[in-house]
Amino acid sequence: MLDDDLPKVTAAMLRRSESMCGFRLSHEHANHRSNRLGTGRFRLANQIVEHARVAQLELGPPRAAAFQPLGLEPEEVRVYEHAAATYLQLFGDRRARSIDLDAWETLVP
DSSP states (O other), rough: OHHHHHHOOHHHHHHHTTTSOHHHHHHHHHHSSSOOTTTTTTTHHHHHHHHHHHHHHBBBBBOGGOOOSSSSOOHHHHHHHHHHHHHHHHHHTTTTTOOOOTTTTOOOO
């Protein structure tokens, strides 16, 4: 077995393990040297947009109960909660209803 195949553990990793991104920590532990694109690049943004849509399915102010983070890392949950609170602050008193625009098309010759 080569040294490169062994898991990597450093003092810095041990010190920062509680506050460090879990994906990055596991990547460093596996001794991966390159930064590759994450597996869920838009999962946080997509979740916020979808929950905002669900929050306003009925005409009226957005339902705060629609904003429940699902399967996110702790740091992602904090970003999600901030985004949801901001959405509710901006649109909380507005009567609105979300609509599906998938049926709309713009033909470009």
